[in-house]
Amino acid sequence: MIYIMKVLMACLLAMWLSLRFELDQPRTAMLTVAIVMQSRTGMVFAKSYYRLLGSIIGILVSFLLVALFAQERVLFLVSMAIWIGFCTAGSMLFRNHQSYAFVLAGYTICIVGLPATIAPELTFSIGVTRISEIIIGLISASLISDLIFPQRIGDLMTAKIRRRFSDFSDMLRAMSIEKVSEESSKYAAFRIVSDVFELETFRASSGLENDASRNYRLRLSMLNAEFMQVSTSFHSLEQLLRRQNSTGHTQVVEALFSLYQLLKAVISIEDRSIINEVEARQLAMALKDFRTTLHQQIDLVRKALPDGLDASERLDFDSGAELLRRFVDELYVYTTTYASLGSDAVTAAKDAIAEHPPRLGMHFDPLAVTLAGVRGALSLAAMACLWIFADWRSGIEAITIGIITSTLYASSPNPKKTVKQFIFGAILGSVFVYICNFQILPQAHGFLMLSLAVAPAIVIAAWITTRPAVATIGSGIFIIFLMHIGFNSAYSANPITFMNDAVADLFAIATSGILYALIDLTSSGWSRRRIVKKLRELVVSACLEPLPQRPSRLETRARDLVQRLDGGHRAANVQDKQVIDCLLSTLEIGRAVIALRDQMNEVSDISIQQQITDCLKGIAELYTSPSRRNQIYAINSINHVASALENSMLVIKLPQFTQHQLLTMLHFIRCALLDNDAVLPPHNPNVTSREGAVYAA
Amino acid sequence: MPREIALLDALVPTLLIAFMISVLLSWALDWLFSHLGLYQHIWYRSLFRLAVFICFFSVLGLMIY
Numbered sequence: 001m002i003y004i005m006k007v008l009m010a011c012l013l014a015m016w017l018s019l020r021f022e023l024d025q026p027r028t029a030m031l032t033v034a035i036v037m038q039s040r041t042g043m044v045f046a047k048s049y050y051r052l053l054g055s056i057i058g059i060l061v062s063f064l065l066v067a068l069f070a071q072e073r074v075l076f077l078v079s080m081a082i083w084i085g086f087c088t089a090g091s092m093l094f095r096n097h098q099s100y101a102f103v104l105a106g107y108t109i110c111i112v113g114l115p116a117t118i119a120p121e122l123t124f125s126i127g128v129t130r131i132s133e134i135i136i137g138l139i140s141a142s143l144i145s146d147l148i149f150p151q152r153i154g155d156l157m158t159a160k161i162r163r164r165f166s167d168f169s170d171m172l173r174a175m176s177i178e179k180v181s182e183e184s185s186k187y188a189a190f191r192i193v194s195d196v197f198e199l200e201t202f203r204a205s206s207g208l209e210n211d212a213s214r215n216y217r218l219r220l221s222m223l224n225a226e227f228m229q230v231s232t233s234f235h236s237l238e239q240l241l242r243r244q245n246s247t248g249h250t251q252v253v254e255a256l257f258s259l260y261q262l263l264k265a266v267i268s269i270e271d272r273s274i275i276n277e278v279e280a281r282q283l284a285m286a287l288k289d290f291r292t293t294l295h296q297q298i299d300l301v302r303k304a305l306p307d308g309l310d311a312s313e314r315l316d317f318d319s320g321a322e323l324l325r326r327f328v329d330e331l332y333v334y335t336t337t338y339a340s341l342g343s344d345a346v347t348a349a350k351d352a353i354a355e356h357p358p359r360l361g362m363h364f365d366p367l368a369v370t371l372a373g374v375r376g377a378l379s380l381a382a383m384a385c386l387w388i389f390a391d392w393r394s395g396i397e398a399i400t401i402g403i404i405t406s407t408l409y410a411s412s413p414n415p416k417k418t419v420k421q422f423i424f425g426a427i428l429g430s431v432f433v434y435i436c437n438f439q440i441l442p443q444a445h446g447f448l449m450l451s452l453a454v455a456p457a458i459v460i461a462a463w464i465t466t467r468p469a470v471a472t473i474g475s476g477i478f479i480i481f482l483m484h485i486g487f488n489s490a491y492s493a494n495p496i497t498f499m500n501d502a503v504a505d506l507f508a509i510a511t512s513g514i515l516y517a518l519i520d521l522t523s524s525g526w527s528r529r530r531i532v533k534k535l536r537e538l539v540v541s542a543c544l545e546p547l548p549q550r551p552s553r554l555e556t557r558a559r560d561l562v563q564r565l566d567g568g569h570r571a572a573n574v575q576d577k578q579v580i581d582c583l584l585s586t587l588e589i590g591r592a593v594i595a596l597r598d599q600m601n602e603v604s605d606i607s608i609q610q611q612i613t614d615c616l617k618g619i620a621e622l623y624t625s626p627s628r629r630n631q632i633y634a635i636n637s638i639n640h641v642a643s644a645l646e647n648s649m650l651v652i653k654l655p656q657f658t659q660h661q662l663l664t665m666l667h668f669i670r671c672a673l674l675d676n677d678a679v680l681p682p683h684n685p686n687v688t689s690r691e692g693a694v695y696a697a
Numbered sequence: 698m699p700r701e702i703a704l705l706d707a708l709v710p711t712l713l714i715a716f717m718i719s720v721l722l723s724w725a726l727d728w729l730f731s732h733l734g735l736y737q738h739i740w741y742r743s744l745f746r747l748a749v750f751i752c753f754f755s756v757l758g759l760m761i762y
């Protein structure tokens with residue numbers, strides 16, 4: 001409710017200012033307000049900043065194009081199409097508000113440049129007016145959202161972090177022997193991915209919000225990276241238990257669980273998960289103690305293992321215990337960082353010297369980005385052809401709206417659905433603007449009545465944008481309504497022009513919707529396969545690229561790829577599940593491989609190093625071209641190394657600890673590979689799984 | 698002071714330059730304040746910031762006109 005009032009106030013303020021300054025198009029300022037207004041102050045600042053940046057670049061480029069090709073319409077449109085393609089591709093590359101800046105640089109050129117094909121001498125004044133309008137809009141939006149009941153991102157982030165931690169420890173506490181066979185945590189994995197990126201968005205925006213929160217931005221991104229690691233470890237642990245449970249090593253599972261129970265006892269306070277930073281500090285202390293005693297505990301349980309177990313089952317237990325130890329370490333680090341959020345100023349100095357956390361960088365699929373660029377250029381080409389050949393009077397209008405929709409939603413998780421909503425919003429907006437322009441506005445006198453005339457539509461649209469499920473309808477209403485609202489400095493509306501333009505708008509939106517459906521980069525099977533392939537390549541590079549590699553880099557890259565697939569709001573269908581499986585197994589194997597390679601460097605024996613390198617090549621081969629044969633080959637090479645290691649015990653070339661570590665790691669990778677169906681093509685009935693089992697033994 | 702300045706051959710109101718300078722000045726002051734921790738003593742930070750900005754802008758504007 002407050003938010004809606006804020007939108008209305010900012011809009012009216014922008015309208016009043018631009019009328020006061022006698023600018024040509026108050027609607028641009030109002031549109032700017034409608035676009036940048038968001039419920040959080042920091043987000044408004046961030047979006048404003050990028051909108052300004054994008055507009056300025058767009059205007060400069062359109063000056064350039066007009067100066068070069070003003071006389072030649074076709075040449076002008078071709079170079080414009082190239083520019084728009086470039087901008088669409090850019091908007092796919094970046095996240096959030098940066099991507100928005102590209103969108104703007106793209107479509108500003110339509111608004112400023114296209115009228116210039118008719119009257120080139122006006123370009124400069126159109127550009128200057130537009131930028132002034134936009135600045136007025138941005139100032140009003142920022143002022144209103146910062147001064148009147150500001151809602152800080154910092155508070156929201158704190159709440160998010162707290163909820164995430166307690167959710168996560170709920171998940172830890174819920175795990176038990178009975179539940180281990182279920183695959184419930186996979187859906188949690190998808191949520192975790194989107195959570196991580198959401199927090200990253202907030203973190204990026206909070207930089208512009210002058211508030212205490214910006215003092216611990218660095219710690220937030222550390223927190224994010226640590227959270228990714230700890231959740232991967234947890235998943236690996238769970239997978240390992242599930243695997244052993246299903247292969248009938250119940251004694252091993254029980255032994256590991258008896259260790260896990262101890263951890264469970266530590267992370268609960270009064271039989272619930274911890275909820276704030278103060279409790280986190282207690283937990284960090286407790287985990288620290290637990291970490292030091294864990295080693296003894298593991299020894300105790302290992303001694304208590306029944307005698308009937310063979311060597312491979314003992315290895316199972318060891319790799320499980322090793323994983324648990326790693327998990328506890330990471331959980332300790334994560335909890336410490338979380339606890340440090342509670343005490344801001346004290347540790348702020350420490351951050352400055354701390355190691356810079358890995359950035360959530362850009363990892364993308366060049367082909368997909370190129371295709372998005374082509375799609376943007378195509379939709380311009382389609383509208384432009386229609387404009388030129390049909391000599392259509394609303395051609396410019398159509399091109400502008402078409403470009404807006406086809407660039408604005410390029411990076412949205414499901415553009416087809418978004419455009420459907422948008423077109424619905426556009427229809428509603430046209431109806432509103434008709435009523436407003438031809439029924440109400442002619443009778444309005446003075447600023448007060450003008451405000452009353454435009455207020456209802458703004459309120460309705462703002463109200464719709466507060467509903468996440470239908471927010472795009474709201475923005476559709478806003479864009480169409482404010483683009484056609486019938487006054488500049490004076491009343492100017494003509495029913496015939498308006499109807500022409502409204503039809504052109506709907507037509508253009510539909511066209512870009514069709515193009516989204518034709519070149520579908522986000523939800524088709526093709527794009528899923530590309531992502532799976534990219535994920536596999538990450539494992540290959542983990543196997544082959546030179547050390548040192550940081551596991552956190554693997555994490556962020558893998559998750560970034562998946563995040564682009566879908567906003568993570570739905571994780572229902574089978575194909576999505578396949579991608580998640582692949583993500584999790586990539587993380588699992590990739591991290592194990594990196595750990596193995598780190599450990600390998602400590603081995604001085606050349607022949608063993610050579611063998612491990614061979615076996616890494618085998619794994620890389622498996623992930624480059626997954627097939628049963630390569631899987632068997634990789635597993636065989638692991639077996640080979642393992643037996644070589646066991647033999648070397650006789651010769652005693654290695655410290656026993658290192659040798660043991662290597663064995664458990666190899667064993668872990670072997671189990672994971674055996675279990676892993678996600679990366680492989682569907683089972684080939686001719687090669688039965690029995691064959692695999694024989695090799696595995 | 699001239700009311701308009703030629704910036705790359707485009708006539709720009711001097712007030713715009715004044716606006717930009719005051720934005721920069723208030724950013725600098727803002728940075729200084731938050732580093733010295735002075736904001737702890739201020740009740741409504743954004744209002745304060747706006748007021749500081751208006752002070753800068755009015756002083757510069759009065760110098761022009």
